[in-house]
Every structure is written in structure tokens, then in C-alpha cells.
Amino acid sequence: MKNKENLIRIITLLVAILLVVGIISLISNFRLNQQDDTTSVGILLIGASNDNGWNQSHYEGLLDACEENSCTMYCEEQISEEEAEVKKAVARLNGRGCSCIFLTSFGYIAYLDELAKTYPQIAFYCISGDGEEKNTSSYFARMYQVRYLSGIVAGSNTDSNILGYVAAMPISETIRSINAYTLGARKANPHARVLVAYTGSWDDQEKEVAAAKALAAAGADVLTYHEDRPYTLEVAEELGLYSTGYDFVADEYSDKFLTASIFKWNVLYGRVLSDFLSGRANFENDYWLGLTEGAVALYPFSNQVSKETKELVASEEERIKTWRDVFSGEIRDNHGFLRCHEDERIGDDELFNLIDWYVEGVEIYE
Numbered sequence: 585m586k587n588k589e590n591l592i593r594i595i596t597l598l599v600a601i602l603l604v605v606g607i608i609s610l611i612s613n614f615r616l617n618q619q620d621d622t623t624s625v626g627i628l629l630i631g632a633s634n635d636n637g638w639n640q641s642h643y644e645g646l647l648d649a650c651e652e653n654s655c656t657m658y659c660e661e662q663i664s665e666e667e668a669e670v671k672k673a674v675a676r677l678n679g680r681g682c683s684c685i686f687l688t689s690f691g692y693i694a695y696l697d698e699l700a701k702t703y704p705q706i707a708f709y710c711i712s713g714d715g716e717e718k719n720t721s722s723y724f725a726r727m728y729q730v731r732y733l734s735g736i737v738a739g740s741n742t743d744s745n746i747l748g749y750v751a752a753m754p755i756s757e758t759i760r761s762i763n764a765y766t767l768g769a770r771k772a773n774p775h776a777r778v779l780v781a782y783t784g785s786w787d788d789q790e791k792e793v794a795a796a797k798a799l800a801a802a803g804a805d806v807l808t809y810h811e812d813r814p815y816t817l818e819v820a821e822e823l824g825l826y827s828t829g830y831d832f833v834a835d836e837y838s839d840k841f842l843t844a845s846i847f848k849w850n851v852l853y854g855r856v857l858s859d860f861l862s863g864r865a866n867f868e869n870d871y872w873l874g875l876t877e878g879a880v881a882l883y884p885f886s887n888q889v890s891k892e893t894k895e896l897v898a899s900e901e902e903r904i905k906t907w908r909d910v911f912s913g914e915i916r917d918n919h920g921f922l923r924c925h926e927d928e929r930i931g932d933d934e935l936f937n938l939i940d941w942y943v944e945g946v947e948i949y950e
Contacts, residue, residue: 622656623684623861626677628670629661630689631787631812638786638812641832642688645849652850653857658682665691674699678706684860686723686853687711689786690755696720707865709856712757714869714937721866724757725852726874727830728764728935730845730882732910733897734828735768737842737885738806739776740893741826742769748799749780750792750809750816756939758810761845763943764910765808770945772896779804780942781949787812793819799949800825806842817841826888833883844883851879872932876905911935918942 627646631639643659650657658680660673670692677685684707687696693713700708700717708715712724738747747769751758762780769776779802781795796807796819806826809816814835820827821837829844852873859867873879885894904910912929916922923941924930930939942948 622654624658624680624682625650625655625857626658626660626674626680626682626685628663628673628677628685628687628689628692629659630665630691631662633659633661635813636832636834637814638831639688640834641847642686642849645847646686646853648850649853649857652854653861655857655861663689665689665694667695670695671699674703678703682706684709684857684865690757707860709871712936719866721856721869721871722936723852723856723871724936725847725849725879726872727845727847727880728760729874729904729910730880731761732764732768732771732904733882733901734808734843734845735765735770736772736897736900737768737889737893738765738808738826738828739769739772740890740896741842741888742773742776742806744803744805745773745775745777746803746805747776747778748796748802748804748807749778750795750799750807750811751780751782752786752811753782753784754940756935756937759939759942760911760935761810762946763939766943766945767910767915768900771900772893776945778946779949780946783811785811789813789815792816795949796820797823802949829883839886839888842886842889846881846883848879848881851877870932870936872936874904875901916944918944918946920944 629639629643633643634640647657658677660677663669663673674685687710690712693710696708696710696715697717700715700720704719708720709723712722714722749762751762766778769778779799781799783791783795785791792811792815796816800823807816807820808828809830814829817827817829817837826840826842828842831847833844833846855873856871909929914926915924
């Protein structure tokens with residue numbers, strides 16, 4: 585009888601041990617599966633991820649969004665806009681298992697559809713440009729909204745009534761920002777003029793410094809730029825001029841640095857990743873978020889910005905958010921032609937892809 589009781593105890597103990605081992609195995613497998621299910625996200629940068637400019641702002645913005653959504657990010661940096669380099673970088677990201685890839689330079693658009701056909705299992709998101717394939721979307725932020733607001737600040741602080749603007753190239757992205765900046769400047773100061781110098785490059789220190797100095801010599805006492813790195817700000821600091829920044833602020837400047845139009849890329853990347861992870865990859869053809877969604881903002885004002893200017897900026901920001909966008913109401917171009925009637929608003933398609941004209945007050949510096 586005793587032997588029988590002992591046998592039952594041994595069998596019960598063995599069963600308990602097996603149950604514990606099974607539970608541990610299930611937990612372990614569940615954790616492994618969780619790791620296996622982690623989404624891998626890729627990003628291509630034309631420059632370095634620590635450039636204090638365009639590339640760093642994208643890198644940090646996507647990294648924040650990935651951490652928030654428990655994704656793993658893989659970065660290919662300093663990838664030129666040459667076809668072979670772009671394709672090699674995307675192939676490497678594919679090899680790492682990336683199921684969505686962000687192309688952060690305008691020139692990458694040229695290869696978007698071909699890449700999408702080659703890797704139909706990957707969702708491609710390209711900055712400021714459309715693709716035809718079903719696994720492509722464009723994304724950008726309404727930078728022009730805060731360019732308008734920073735233009736108000738610039739127009740309020742100029743003594744010469746001449747503002748200098750260094751830009752890479754005349755594409756819709758830069759033209760709408762130049763126009764918005766000018767509209768803002770002339771809202772505050774109807775006599776303001778904006779001189780624009782194009783460099784033909786997103787990142788060429790020599791050309792950008794030369795352009796900024798040439799605009800200053802032409803009478804500009806406030807400088808801004810639309811380039812990947814803040815060389816123009818350095819010139820403004822050197823010459824003792826006012827300036828407004830763009831994209832990302834990494835350094836400390838003097839009080840003559842009035843404010844900056846900045847992207848909140850983590851907000852935009854968070855929105856896109858949220859759609860992707862919920863099974864809505866390429867749910868929208870164009871992601872274009874602005875002030876209302878918190879995707880763009882103004883950098884804190886310098887103490888050189890007056891109370892009256894701050895109040896005008898706040899009033900116009902509220903108008904943009906709740907009533908009428910920047911490009912609404914009567915707008916004439918710099919040849920005097922009416923481009924928008926009092927009761928109209930310029931549509932997103934024209935602003936995003938087609939705008940090739942300048943508002944009144946813009947002058948191209950040759």
C-alpha cells in the first residue's frame with residue numbers, strides 16, 4: 585500500500601515538473617515570437633545623421649516614432665541621389681527585413697516606382713514626391729505655414745526692408761515656402777522685399793556662404809535659408825544680421841536669431857507608422873500635416889521680437905488653424921497677375937506639385 589502511495593506521489597511530482605517546464609517553454613516561445621514580430625523600419629539619408637540639420641532632424645524624428653511604436657530602425661546615411669547608390673542602400677535594408685522604408689531626399693523620387701516594383705512587399709514613403717505604384721506614398725509637413733509666421737517676424741524686424749533668402753533649387757517645395765515667407769513679411773511690413781539666391785545644391789557650404797554674403801551686400805538685414813545645413817545662419821551671426829532658421833535648431837545663437845520654422849518629424853512619422861502598423865500601409869496617398877496636427881512649429885522667440893509682433897503671429901496662427909490657410913484671399917504674383925481671388929484658396933495639388941510662380945515682393949537675385 586505504501587509503495588503504491590509513493591508511486592502516486594512520484595507520478596504527481598513528475599506531472600507537476602512537466603507542467604512547469606511546459607509553461608516556461610510557452611512563455612519563452614511567446615517572447616521569441618514577440619521579438620520575431622518586431623517591425624523593422626528603414627530610412628535613407630542624403631547626409632550624415634548628426635549633421636545638425638535636415639538629416640539629423642529626420643533621423644531623430646523617426647527614431648522617436650520607432651521607439652514609441654516598438655519598431656527597430658535601420659539607417660543608411662550619406663546616400664547620394666545617384667541611382668546605383670540608392671538601389672544598393674534599399675537592397676541592404678531589404679536584407680535586414682525592413683517592411684517599410686522612408687526616402688528623405690527629393691532626388692530619390694526618380695527611382696521610387698522602380699524600387700516599389702522590385703520590392704512589392706515593402707511600403708515606400710518618399711519625401712515631397714508621388715509614386716504611381718500602390719505601395720508608395722508621399723509625406724511632408726506644411727512648413728509653409730510656419731514660414732509665413734517667421735516671415736511676419738522678419739518683416740517686423742528689418743530696417744532696410746530687404747530680406748535675404750538662400751535656397752537650393754526652384755521646386756514646388758522651396759517656392760511655396762519662399763512665397764509664404766514673403767506673404768508673412770508683407771503682412772507685417774508692406775514695403776518688405778525678399779531677395780532669393782539659388783545655389784543649385786542642398787548642401788554646398790561654399791556656395792551657400794557666398795550667396796548669403798551677396799544678399800547681405802545687396803542690403804538684406806535679415807537672412808534665412810532653405811538648405812540642409814545652417815551655413816546661412818553662421819553668416820548672419822558673423823555679420824551681425826538678424827536671421828530666422830529652418831528645419832532644426834541644434835546650436836546656440838545670439839539674440840539676433842529671431843526664431844525658426846521647425847519640423848516635428850516625430851509627429852509625422854508617428855502618424856505614418858501608426859497607419860502602417862494597424863494594417864493601413866499606404867492608406868493615404870499623401871501625408872501632409874501642419875500646425876493643426878503639431879507637425880510644424882515656431883522655435884521660441886528671441887527677446888528682439890516685440891510684443892506687438894508676437895501678438896500678430898499668435899493671431900495669424902489661430903487664423904491658419906481655424907479659418908483660412910496661408911494661400912487664401914487675394915494674392916498677386918510678382919508680375920502683377922491675380923493668382924487667387926478674395927474668396928478662394930489655392931488647392932493642395934497646386935501647392936504640393938505645381939506652384940512655379942512667386943508672389944508680389946519676391947525678387948530672384950542673379
